[in-house]
Amino acid sequence: xxxxxxxxxxAVAQRPHDGPPPAKPAADAGKPEEKPAxxxxxxxxxxxxxxxxxTVHGKTLHYTATVGTIRLVDEKGKPTGDVMYTAYTLDxxxxxxxxxxxxxxxxxxxxSSVYLNLGAIGPKxxxxxxxxxxxxxxxxxxxxxxxxxxxxxxxxxxxxxxxFSKSLVDEATSKKLFYSPTPDVQYLSLVIYKWLVKNDRxxxxxxxxxxxxxxxxxxxxTHYMQSQLGVAMNGVVLVSPYLNxxxxxxxLSPIPWMITLPSITAxxxxxxxxxxxxxxxxxxxxxxxxxxxxxxxxxRDKAATDAMVAKVTEMTGLDPQFVKYSGGRLETGAFLxxxxxxxxxIGSVYDSNVTLPxxxxxxxxxxxNDPILESIIAPTTTAMVDFITRxxxxxxDAQYYALSYEVGRLWDRSGxxxxxxxxxxLRESVAADPKLNVLIxxxxxxxxxxxxxxxxxxxxxPSKLAGQVQVHxxxxxxxxxxxxxxxxxxxxxxxxxxxxx
Numbered sequence: 001x002x003x004x005x006x007x008x009x010x011a012v013a014q015r016p017h018d019g020p021p022p023a024k025p026a027a028d029a030g031k032p033e034e035k036p037a038x039x040x041x042x043x044x045x046x047x048x049x050x051x052x053x054x055t056v057h058g059k060t061l062h063y064t065a066t067v068g069t070i071r072l073v074d075e076k077g078k079p080t081g082d083v084m085y086t087a088y089t090l091d092x093x094x095x096x097x098x099x100x101x102x103x104x105x106x107x108x109x110x111x112s113s114v115y116l117n118l119g120a121i122g123p124k125x126x127x128x129x130x131x132x133x134x135x136x137x138x139x140x141x142x143x144x145x146x147x148x149x150x151x152x153x154x155x156x157x158x159x160x161x162x163x164f165s166k167s168l169v170d171e172a173t174s175k176k177l178f179y180s181p182t183p184d185v186q187y188l189s190l191v192i193y194k195w196l197v198k199n200d201r202x203x204x205x206x207x208x209x210x211x212x213x214x215x216x217x218x219x220x221x222t223h224y225m226q227s228q229l230g231v232a233m234n235g236v237v238l239v240s241p242y243l244n245x246x247x248x249x250x251x252l253s254p255i256p257w258m259i260t261l262p263s264i265t266a267x268x269x270x271x272x273x274x275x276x277x278x279x280x281x282x283x284x285x286x287x288x289x290x291x292x293x294x295x296x297x298x299x300r301d302k303a304a305t306d307a308m309v310a311k312v313t314e315m316t317g318l319d320p321q322f323v324k325y326s327g328g329r330l331e332t333g334a335f336l337x338x339x340x341x342x343x344x345x346i347g348s349v350y351d352s353n354v355t356l357p358x359x360x361x362x363x364x365x366x367x368x369n370d371p372i373l374e375s376i377i378a379p380t381t382t383a384m385v386d387f388i389t390r391x392x393x394x395x396x397d398a399q400y401y402a403l404s405y406e407v408g409r410l411w412d413r414s415g416x417x418x419x420x421x422x423x424x425x426l427r428e429s430v431a432a433d434p435k436l437n438v439l440i441x442x443x444x445x446x447x448x449x450x451x452x453x454x455x456x457x458x459x460x461x462p463s464k465l466a467g468q469v470q471v472h473x474x475x476x477x478x479x480x481x482x483x484x485x486x487x488x489x490x491x492x493x494x495x496x497x498x499x500x501x
Contacts, residue, residue, distance in 0.1 A: 042168055044069050044082050048394040052088075054123045054143045061149060062091045063123065067394040069165075070191045070198070072177075080177055083191050084165045086113070086388070088123055089153045100152040100205040100234070100498050103192050105159065105221075107213025107242065109184065110407035112163035112400075113156035114384045115376075116211055116239070120481035120490070121148040122156065126383050128376045129479045131354055135375045139382035146487025151495045152207060157191055159184065161407040164388075164398055171410070179410045181417035185220045192221075193229050205234045207498065212449060212478065215241020215440075216418075219426035222436070226429055235497045236429075238440045240449045240478045244421040244457045254295035257329045258287050259452045261312065264330055266444035267339075267352045268317040275475055280444060283315065284455065291328075299327065332447050337366060348372040349448045351477020372479075377402050423457055430468045437501045439493055440471045443480030 047068035054061050065088055072081040090099060104116045118125050118141070125144035127133055148154060158165045160178040167174040177183055196202045210218030215238040225231040247255040265283050269275040294301070294308040305327070312328040313320045322338050323330075336347045337358075345355040348371040356371035368374075381402045388394050401407075430436050440458070442451035451473050458471050472493060474480045481490055 042082075042166060044084065044164060044166070044398075045394050045396055048392050050392045051091075052123065054147070054149070056143060056145050056147060056150060059150065061123070063149060064089050064091060065123075065392055067388050067392045070194045072187060072190070074177075079168045080173070081160045081167045081169070081187075082165060083160060083187075084158045084163050085155055085191075085195065086117060086122075086158075087153070087155045087195075088149055090149060098201075098204045100207060101196075101201055102148060102152045102154050102207040102209060103195075104154065104156045104209045105188060105214040105217055106162075106211050107215065107217070108162070108403065108407060109159070109179070109213050109411050110162060110401075110404040111212070111214075112158040112165075112384075112402050112404075114163070114380045114402050115479065116209065116214075116481075117156045118380060118383055119479060120211075120239070120487075121146065121209070121494075122154065123147045123149045124387070126379055127482065128379050129350070129354065129372050129477075129482045133375055133379075135378040137379050139379045139386065141383055141387060144487075146481070146484070146491050148491060148494055151498050155192075155195060157188065159188060159407075161404050161410075162401050163384075164396060164400055166398075175410050175412060179407060180412035181216075181220075181415070185217055185224055188217065189221045189225045189229055189231075192225065193231055196231065202231070205498070206231065207235045207237070208233050209237040209239065210241065211239040213242050215239060215243055215449070216422045219243075219422040219429060219438075223425040223429040223432075226432060232433060233429075233436060235436065235501050236438045237494060237497070238438065238454075239481065240442055240446055241422075241440060241454065242449050243426070243440075244423045244453055245419060246421055247453065247456075254292045255456065257295060258292055258456070259450045260330050260332055260335070260447060261291065261315070262287055262452045263445055263447050263450045264335055264352070265315045267347075268315070270445060270475060271353060272317075275444060277473075280473065284452070286311070286315075287452065295329070333366060336447070346371060348477070350479060351443065351445045352447060353445060354477065372477075373403070426469070427461070427465060430465050434468070435501060436468060437497055438469045439497055440469065441480075441490060441493065442471070442473050443476035443478060444473050445475075445477040446480070448478050 047066060049064050049066040052063050052065050067086055069082045069084050071079060074080050104113050106113050106115050119128060123144055124141040126139055126141055160167050167178060208218055208222060218236050218238050222233045222236050247259060262283050266275055266280060269279055291308060294304045297304055299305050309324050309328045313323045332349060336349060336352060339347050339352055340355050344357055344361055346358040348354045350372045354372055360367040381400055385400045430438060440454045442454060454471050458469055461469060474486045474489060476483045476486060480486050
């Protein structure tokens with residue numbers, strides 16, 4: 001969220017699983033191309049570290065927080081970009097076993113790693129993206145009881161154009177080197193390689209976590225590092241991943257509608273305090289069975305269609321007429337306008353139970369930005385910049401981009417890479433390494449990257465690979481990890497992976 005965040009992929013009317021409505025473009029989206037200044041003038045500060053302490057579960061952890069950069073160069077050795085990272089490394093006695101290290105990337109494309117860092121697994125956190133959270137909430141960091149620092153060191157990577165990371169070349173070259181799916185995977189993988197060499201960590205156990213579009217990056221980076229850079233991951237965690245967009249045309253295939261129905265139902269069950277794993281297993285069974293069969297039959301079987309519409313109405317709590325006129329096929333954008341219409345509010349594609357007043361309630365289409373996107377930029381930016389510049393003392397007055405619309409504007413979507421998804425790389429990487437395990441985690445309510453997409457992807461894995469890929473769900477939406485009650489469960493799954501693989 002993006003964050004792991006899929007704002008720049010946009011929604012397609014007949015493919016409701018593809019992601020949320022596009023965010024509003026930057027005001028200067030049409031500005032003329034600017035030539036970069038001298039590289040020296042663009043250089044970021046030298047690496048800086050500070051000693052820190054955190055107490056979690058009764059244990060005091062002493063660690064070092066480092067803000068640093070990895071320099072990227074072209075084939076002639078000319079600097080092309082500086083990638084900033086924030087690393088947390090636990091202090092331990094000399095001669096003790098080497099620590100695992102985890103690398104984290106968020107999504108967008110255009111999101112920094114602040115969301116996984118301060119919202120999920122870093123040693124410090126703030127509250128955001130939940131019901132009642134506001135853009136002006138205090139951005140004061142507190143100890144994170146769900147941090148993974150007790151079992152692995154952590155390195156949060158900000159891709160070029162996000163955080164303080166920056167390109168050192170002109171716009172056209174930047175698009176070629178950084179703002180396209182395959183070059184993005186390649187240079188981020190190289191950053192991991194360079195960090196490992198820089199810090200003498202090549203021989204340690206290595207893990208990768210990616211959220212949203214970072215969940216698309218994750219399998220592709222794993223396979224690229226494994227097969228091209230000679231660096232093997234021991235485990236991969238995909239959080240609300242944009243994994244497999246190839247679900248077919250909603251006019252012919254039932255799968256696009258099978259993807260959205262369970263998450264919409266989960267949101268309704270949660271609003272009535274009835275959400276549970278058992279309830280969702282019934283929802284999944286209906287979706288994979290009678291619902292899919294009825295959609296395939298089409299409206300000529302009127303009795304089956306009427307029964308399906310009645311069942312969907314019951315499951316979702318939506319207006320019967322709305323469900324009837326949609327034929328039981330619930331398109332994401334229409335649902336988000338409808339579900340809270342009586343209250344004059346609009347739901348977030350990342351968690352439809354998180355709402356804001358709709359500033360344009362009579363418009364036929366959503367004109368406002370997503371409610372969660374509207375509320376997360378200020379607190380996450382303020383907290384991260386204050387930590388970097390004041391606590392760590394890595395001084396810069398450059399603008400920090402928690403979420404860069406400029407990166408979204410420049411991103412190349414023309415090739416097949418995004419449409420093809422990352423499942424091929426997922427299959428190839430686990431097939432090449434029987435010890436590699438993949439943990440996929442979702443929030444039940446997420447409509448930007450619905451859990452059912454990963455569920456169906458796992459269902460289709462060859463039997464020899466299926467045991468290496470797990471899918472688990474939690475109450476909540478795209479950033480379910482921001483709910484304090486989910487931190488312990490996510491920590492348990494990840495710690496078990498590191499301990500056993």
